[in-house]
Amino acid sequence: MSAAAPARRPARAPGDLVIRIEGVTKLYRMGAETIHALRGVNLKIRRNEYLAVMGPSGSGKSTLMNMLGCLDTPSAGRYDFNGKDVARMVDDELAEIRNREIGFVFQTFNLLPRSDALHNVELPLVYAGVRPAARRERALGALRNVGLGDRIHHKPNEMSGGQRQRVAIARALVNHPSILLADEPTGNLDSRTGEEIMALFEDLYEQGHTIIVVTHEENIARHARRVVRLRDGLIESDGPVA
Amino acid sequence: MARLFQELVESVRIAFGQIRANGLRSVLTALGVIIGIVAVTLMGTAINGIDIGFNRSLAMLGEDVLYVQRWPWRRVEDWWSYVNRPALEVETAERLNRVIEATPGSLLEVAVPVATRGTSVRAGELRLAGVMLFGTTGDYARIVTTDVAEGRMFNAVEASVGRPVCVLGSAVAENLFPSGSALDQQVQIRGELYTVIGVLAKQGEFLGLFSFDNQIVAPLNTMRRQTGIRANLDLRVKVRDKTRLAAAEEELIGAMRRVRGQLPGERDNFSVNQQQAFKEQLDPVKAGIALAGLFITGLSLFVGAIGIMNITFVSVKERTKEIGTRKALGARRRTILLQFLIEAVSICLIGGLVGLGVTLAASLVLATLLPALPIAFSPGLMAVSVLVSILTGVVSGFAPAWGASRLDPVVALRYE
Ligand SMILES: Nc1ncnc2c1ncn2[C@@H]1O[C@H](COP(=O)(O)OP(=O)(O)O)[C@@H](O)[C@H]1O
Ligand SMILES: [Mg+2]
Numbered sequence: 136m137s138a139a140a141p142a143r144r145p146a147r148a149p150g151d152l153v154i155r156i157e158g159v160t161k162l163y164r165m166g167a168e169t170i171h172a173l174r175g176v177n178l179k180i181r182r183n184e185y186l187a188v189m190g191p192s193g194s195g196k197s198t199l200m201n202m203l204g205c206l207d208t209p210s211a212g213r214y215d216f217n218g219k220d221v222a223r224m225v226d227d228e229l230a231e232i233r234n235r236e237i238g239f240v241f242q243t244f245n246l247l248p249r250s251d252a253l254h255n256v257e258l259p260l261v262y263a264g265v266r267p268a269a270r271r272e273r274a275l276g277a278l279r280n281v282g283l284g285d286r287i288h289h290k291p292n293e294m295s296g297g298q299r300q301r302v303a304i305a306r307a308l309v310n311h312p313s314i315l316l317a318d319e320p321t322g323n324l325d326s327r328t329g330e331e332i333m334a335l336f337e338d339l340y341e342q343g344h345t346i347i348v349v350t351h352e353e354n355i356a357r358h359a360r361r362v363v364r365l366r367d368g369l370i371e372s373d374g375p376v377a
Numbered sequence: 378m379a380r381l382f383q384e385l386v387e388s389v390r391i392a393f394g395q396i397r398a399n400g401l402r403s404v405l406t407a408l409g410v411i412i413g414i415v416a417v418t419l420m421g422t423a424i425n426g427i428d429i430g431f432n433r434s435l436a437m438l439g440e441d442v443l444y445v446q447r448w449p450w451r452r453v454e455d456w457w458s459y460v461n462r463p464a465l466e467v468e469t470a471e472r473l474n475r476v477i478e479a480t481p482g483s484l485l486e487v488a489v490p491v492a493t494r495g496t497s498v499r500a501g502e503l504r505l506a507g508v509m510l511f512g513t514t515g516d517y518a519r520i521v522t523t524d525v526a527e528g529r530m531f532n533a534v535e536a537s538v539g540r541p542v543c544v545l546g547s548a549v550a551e552n553l554f555p556s557g558s559a560l561d562q563q564v565q566i567r568g569e570l571y572t573v574i575g576v577l578a579k580q581g582e583f584l585g586l587f588s589f590d591n592q593i594v595a596p597l598n599t600m601r602r603q604t605g606i607r608a609n610l611d612l613r614v615k616v617r618d619k620t621r622l623a624a625a626e627e628e629l630i631g632a633m634r635r636v637r638g639q640l641p642g643e644r645d646n647f648s649v650n651q652q653q654a655f656k657e658q659l660d661p662v663k664a665g666i667a668l669a670g671l672f673i674t675g676l677s678l679f680v681g682a683i684g685i686m687n688i689t690f691v692s693v694k695e696r697t698k699e700i701g702t703r704k705a706l707g708a709r710r711r712t713i714l715l716q717f718l719i720e721a722v723s724i725c726l727i728g729g730l731v732g733l734g735v736t737l738a739a740s741l742v743l744a745t746l747l748p749a750l751p752i753a754f755s756p757g758l759m760a761v762s763v764l765v766s767i768l769t770g771v772v773s774g775f776a777p778a779w780g781a782s783r784l785d786p787v788v789a790l791r792y793e
Binding site for chain 2: 201204206207226227230231233234235239241245247249250258259261262263264265266267306310
C-alpha cells in the first residue's frame, strides 16, 4: 500500500447496468430565484466500474451524487437503479435501497461521535435488522478489511482523519452494497492521507466493488478508470481516464 | 419484525447515551416530570386515603344501624321546623320495641336509647377532658360495632338498677391507667365513682374529627340518677338484614309514626339517619378535592411536558446532521420517529419513577409520623403514574420526533 505510487491495473470488464439516468434535472427554489443544479444529465454506470465525477465547485456534483444515492429525487427525468424506477419509490423504499444497495462516504466522515468504530460500522446492519452476534462479526470483518482491526473500540475523536474515513468506508461496505458513493472523500485529509484512502479504494475496486468518487482534484481522479466532467449542471465530457 | 426490534434496542441505547451525555440538562428536564408525577401520586394517595378513612369511619357508625334523632344528618334550611320536635325518650324506645315485636316478619331487631354528652373523667391524679359519655341500656351490647377487648359489657340488670359500672374506650383506658389494666379500677365522672368492667377495642378517629376511642359507656339509669347530667338522647335501631336497609328504614318510619301517634299527611316529627347520609354529604367534597387535584396535577404535568417538548426540539436540532447520516445509512422515517420518541419517553419514565420514589418515601415518613392519617399508596396508583409518564413522553415528544422523521436527508446532511 504505497502512497506515492499506487498500483494501477487495467479496468475490469464492466458488468450489468446498475444506474441509468436520462434527462435528469434538479431545481432548487430559493425564494423567487430558481437554481438549476442539474439541467438534463444522461449517465449509465455498470457493475465493476470505477468512476470519477469532476467539475468546479457549484457544478452540481453533490446534487448528482445525492440523486444517485437515492437521498434526493429528480425534478424531472428518469432514474433507474438496478432496473427499478427510483422516482416512483416511496420514502421507505428509498431507505431500503440506501440501506442495502448503496454505501455512502462523506467528506466530513459523519461518524456518530459517541459510538466506537465497531458500533458505527454496525449501524447499517441495525437498520437491516441483523442480529447482534452476526452484526458484530460482519462489522469486525469490514473494519479488518480497511486495516482497522485493532481500533474497533476507539471513538472518532480518538482517531486520525484517515482512520475516521476508513471507519466510514467500512460502514459503507458492511452491508455489501451494489455501489460505493464517495463525495470528496479526501477533501478533509492531507494529501498523503488522501493518497492512502485512494489506495484503499484501488484495493476495493480490485476486490470487485463498484465505485463512484466525486472530486475536483485531477490527481485523485486519476485513480479512476472513467471520468465524467460536469459544468453548470451539464455533462461536459465522459470517457476513460487518459 | 426482527428489524423493528433491532431498531428499538438501538433507540433505547441512543436515548440513554444521550441522557448520560447531557446529564444536567436531562436532570433539569426530568424535574418537571418528577414534580408532575409527585403531584399525581400525592393527590391519588390523598384521595385514596380520604376514601379509606371515610369508609372506616362510617363502619364505626354501624352498617346495620339506623339512628332515630330530632335532626337529620344534613344541612337544613328550615331549621325552625325541627327545633320544636319532641325529644326522644327512653319510653319512646320501649314503645318502639313493642311495635317491632308486634310486627310479624319485622326487618328491625331492637331499638336502643343512647344518651350522649361530653364530660371529663378522673382517676386518681389523672384527669381527662373532652370524653364522650354514652348512657344506654343492656341492649347496647347488641348494636355496638366494636369488640370488648377486656372484661365485658354491663348486662340488662346492671343497666336497669343503675349500677355504677362503666366500659372505657381504649384511649380513655390508656390515658387514665397508663401503667396497667383499667379493669376493676375506679374512675370518677362528675363526682361519682364508677367501676371499670370492660375496655373497648381500638377504633380510631371518625373522619379525623374526634376519636371513637375517647368514649365511656355507662348505664343510662346510673347517669340519670346523677344531678347535673343532661344529655341528648337518640335511638339506635338494629336492622336484621343490612342488604334491605331501605325497606327497614321505611318500616322504622312507619313504626315511629305509630309510636308518636302521627296522623296521615302530617310531617314526621323525627328523623331517621344512617351512614349513607354522610356519604351523600361527603361525595361533593371528595369530587371537589379530586377536581382541584386534577387541575394542579394537570398543570404541573403540562409544565413538565413543555420542558420535554422543548428539550426534544433542541435534541433534534443539535443532531440534524446525524439524522441525515442515519437516513443515508438506511434509517426509515419510523426509525427516526421512534428514536426521538423513545428519548422523550425515557426522560419522562425516569422522572416518573423518581417521582414515584419521592412520593413513596414521603408517604412512608408521613405514615410513621402521623399513624392516624389513612395513607393508601396503591399498586394501581403506581401503574397510573408510570402510564402517565409514558403518555407525557409520547405526547410531548411527538411533534419534534415527527419533524425529525420528515427531514429531507439532503437538507439534514447539509445542516451545520
Ligand atoms: N439544498 C439546496 N438549496 C438550494 N440550492 C442548492 C441546494 N443544494 C445545492 N444547491 C445549489 O445547486 C448548485 C449545485 O450544488 P452542488 O451539487 O452542491 O455543487 P458541487 O457539489 O458541485 O459543488 C449550487 O449552485 C448550489 O448552490
Ligand atoms: Mg459538493
